[in-house]
Amino acid sequence: MAKYKLAILPGDGIGKEVIEAAMIVLKKMNLEADYFYGDIGWEFWCREGNPLPERTIKLLKETDACLFGAITSKPKEDAAKELAPELQGKGFSYVSPIVKLRQLFDLYINLRPCKAYLGNPLNYRDNIDLVIFRENTEGSYAGVEFYPLPEQVREALLLHPKMKDFKEVPAEEIAVSTRIMTKKGCERIVRAAFEFARKNRRKSVTLVEKPNVLRETGGLMLKVARKVAAEFPDIKFNEANIDAMCMWLVKNPQDYDVLVAENLFGDIISDLAAQLVGGLGFACAGNIGDKYAVFEPTHGSAPKYAGLYKVNPIATLLAAKMMLDWLGESEKATTLEQAIAEVIKEGKVRTYDLGGSAKTLEVAEAVASKL
Numbered sequence: 001m002a003k004y005k006l007a008i009l010p011g012d013g014i015g016k017e018v019i020e021a022a023m024i025v026l027k028k029m030n031l032e033a034d035y036f037y038g039d040i041g042w043e044f045w046c047r048e049g050n051p052l053p054e055r056t057i058k059l060l061k062e063t064d065a066c067l068f069g070a071i072t073s074k075p076k077e078d079a080a081k082e083l084a085p086e087l088q089g090k091g092f093s094y095v096s097p098i099v100k101l102r103q104l105f106d107l108y109i110n111l112r113p114c115k116a117y118l119g120n121p122l123n124y125r126d127n128i129d130l131v132i133f134r135e136n137t138e139g140s141y142a143g144v145e146f147y148p149l150p151e152q153v154r155e156a157l158l159l160h161p162k163m164k165d166f167k168e169v170p171a172e173e174i175a176v177s178t179r180i181m182t183k184k185g186c187e188r189i190v191r192a193a194f195e196f197a198r199k200n201r202r203k204s205v206t207l208v209e210k211p212n213v214l215r216e217t218g219g220l221m222l223k224v225a226r227k228v229a230a231e232f233p234d235i236k237f238n239e240a241n242i243d244a245m246c247m248w249l250v251k252n253p254q255d256y257d258v259l260v261a262e263n264l265f266g267d268i269i270s271d272l273a274a275q276l277v278g279g280l281g282f283a284c285a286g287n288i289g290d291k292y293a294v295f296e297p298t299h300g301s302a303p304k305y306a307g308l309y310k311v312n313p314i315a316t317l318l319a320a321k322m323m324l325d326w327l328g329e330s331e332k333a334t335t336l337e338q339a340i341a342e343v344i345k346e347g348k349v350r351t352y353d354l355g356g357s358a359k360t361l362e363v364a365e366a367v368a369s370k371l
């Protein structure tokens with residue numbers, strides 16, 4: 001029996017193409033692994049009313065980690081029209097399978113490395129190498145929202161003195177989204193960031209928050225972060241506000257090392273930082289829990305490129321590299337990263353986003369040839 005069982009979820013559109021590319025590279029690495037393909041995404045929703053079928057959840061439970069491509073999702077009204085005729089009108093609604101995965105497996109870390117590889121013509125600067133730890137389960141994306149405002153919720157909110165300004169606003173003229181942060185949620189993401197920093201000889205961890213305005217949730221995060229930071233005297237701890245951080249990341253991205261943030265703020269700085277090192281063709285993510293992890297490129301299914309084998313697979317190859325690291329195969333992870341870096345540096349095999357005309361699988365073959 002192989003050492004690892006890995007779930008492979010290609011998904012929709014270009015998700016299938018970038019996963020095909022990753023498999024060329026993974027197979028060349030002779031990892032002791034068995035690969036199991038699973039169903040996820042829009043196609044399965046249209047056919048079955050479920051974008052994350054039970055059989056896929058079962059598959060994930062039986063594997064050690066997962067590599068995921070990308071899925072399509074659509075607004076409610078458009079979605080309803082594409083549902084299979086026999087499922088029409090039965091109340092199926094599309095729920096993001098990736099969000100569901102995060103919840104089901106408690107994948108509380110969204111790890112977003114942003115590194116400028118030498119020779120990438122899209123680098124904003126060549127000396128950027130930062131890592132973002134975004135909290136992945138709560139905060140502003142906890143999903144606790146109300147509209148129209150239920151009377152019981154209004155009653156509860158009236159406990160807050162500021163709510164009196166909204167007391168008379170009709171239920172259908174007021175929407176409420178919450179920001180829920182727990183001590184446990186704050187502590188485990190900050191701790192993960194510090195442990196990563198120590199293990200990878202990183203010099204600093206910067207908390208990105210807004211505790212001067214979001215006093216309760218931001219205040220809790222700050223308090224918890226300071227306490228955890230005290231356990232890591234070898235690592236410098238900085239505090240920054242989200243708005244200022246966006247400016248600093250554009251001004252001096254090379255000064256940052258490990259960043260840690262709540263879900264929404266982490267989402268914002270992740271996309272900002274990704275664009276500094278090449279954008280969607282390079283941006284990968286790890287959704288990581290204590291027992292399971294799902295690795296993915298952060299881009300979507302890019303319907304306009306689907307089937308053309310034109311898009312850049314590097315984000316997915318870097319996601320595979322992260323998966324190897326997480327499995328404890330650090331030597332193999334380094335080998336893969338070096339091969340990717342060499343192909344980028346040589347600049348001979350480039351997809352359209354880098355000004356080239358190479359096909360998706362040609363990039364994978366070029367990387368595989370360096371292994």
Ligand code: NAI
Nearest residue numbers: 070071072073074280281298299300301302303311312353
């Ligand atoms: P997208 O990320 O799929 O593509 C936007 C544009 O970015 C593309 O048209 C292309 O120009 C560029 N791009 C994306 N990936 C690239 C790559 N690997 N190489 C080179 N260029 C690349 O975002 P879009 O068009 O907003 O969404 C399409 C679908 O994907 C939607 O249904 C959306 O809901 C879904 N989506 C899924 C995600 C996921 O599976 N994690 C994440 C983001 C969007």
Ligand code: MG
Nearest residue numbers: 267268270271
């Ligand atoms: Mg995002």
